[in-house]
Amino acid sequence: MFHRLTLSLSLAAMLTLPAWAQQSDTQDKPFDVRSSVGDLHVGKDADARNAGLPLYPGAHPKHEENNEPLNFGVAAEGFGLKLVVAKYESDDAPAKVVDFYREKLKKFGKVLECHSQKHGGDVDVHNDDKDSGSGSKDKDQESKKLKCESSGGPVTELKVGTEDNQHVVAIEPRDSGKGATFALVYLRARGKQGDI
Numbered sequence: 001m002f003h004r005l006t007l008s009l010s011l012a013a014m015l016t017l018p019a020w021a022q023q024s025d026t027q028d029k030p031f032d033v034r035s036s037v038g039d040l041h042v043g044k045d046a047d048a049r050n051a052g053l054p055l056y057p058g059a060h061p062k063h064e065e066n067n068e069p070l071n072f073g074v075a076a077e078g079f080g081l082k083l084v085v086a087k088y089e090s091d092d093a094p095a096k097v098v099d100f101y102r103e104k105l106k107k108f109g110k111v112l113e114c115h116s117q118k119h120g121g122d123v124d125v126h127n128d129d130k131d132s133g134s135g136s137k138d139k140d141q142e143s144k145k146l147k148c149e150s151s152g153g154p155v156t157e158l159k160v161g162t163e164d165n166q167h168v169v170a171i172e173p174r175d176s177g178k179g180a181t182f183a184l185v186y187l188r189a190r191g192k193q194g195d196i
Contacts, residue, residue, distance in 0.1 A: 030071070038076030046071035046086040051186040052108075052167060056100050059088040062181055079191035087183045094171050094180040098156050101169040101182075105160045108167055114148035114157040164189040 030043025046069035048055035061069070069086045090097055098113075105111045144162040155172040168185040 038074060041071065041073040043071045044068045046084045048086060048088075048184055050084045051086060051184040053101070053104055053169070053184055053186075056088065056090055056092075056097055056182070058092070059090040059097075059182075062087040062089045080189070082186065082188045084186040085183060087181065089174065089179060089181050091179040094156065094173050094182075097171045097180045097182055098158065101158050101171070105158055105167060105169065108160040110160065112146055112148065112159045114150070114159065115153050116150050116155050116157060117153040118155060 030041060030045055032043075033040040047061075050071050063069075064087070070083065072081070072083045074081050102111055102113070144164060146159045146161065146163065146166055148157075155170055158169045158171075160167050165188050166186070168187075169182060170185070171180055171182040173179075174181050
């Protein structure tokens with residue numbers, strides 16, 4: 001059920017983002033809606049701090065066409081979703097960036113290191129149906145653990161947390177061969193059991 005709620009919220013975000021993107025062509029102000037039933041925030045104001053991580057020393061934002069930073073949040077009484085995505089570049093080797101963020105992510109728990117061909121290519125973000133309804137908190141938490149689904153590739157993904165509360169740092173070599181490009185991602189979703 002929680003998976004359906006997250007999917008519904010994601011769909012609402014996809015419907016809202018094009019209108020905001022069209023509006024943001026003329027201005028870079030965040031789009032905020034506050035009401036008695038909930039709040040919505042969509043903006044390009046995402047940065048390392050919003051993702052709960054320090055910025056790698058000397059790194060600078062990487063802005064790409066149609067791929068700006070994203071700070072999205074929706075909150076209501078029974079559910080909420082927060083998504084922060086920010087991309088950066090560094091002149092340092094990818095291995096140095098990996099070492100830096102591996103250490104910084106430890107404050108959130110055990111760090112999982114995955115290797116893939118592209119960002120997000122191996123994040124498992126669904127619950128196993130066999131565990132829902134068992135009533136066991138341990139089994140529920142086990143089903144929500146982040147996993148590596150592929151192995152090998154130039155992208156190193158450092159992940160910590162669970163499906164509904166995760167920090168991910170994806171690091172890869174720059175196309176030029178010198179330095180690294182990395183993305184900081186923070187996702188937090190909450191909802192009541194039984195929400196659709």
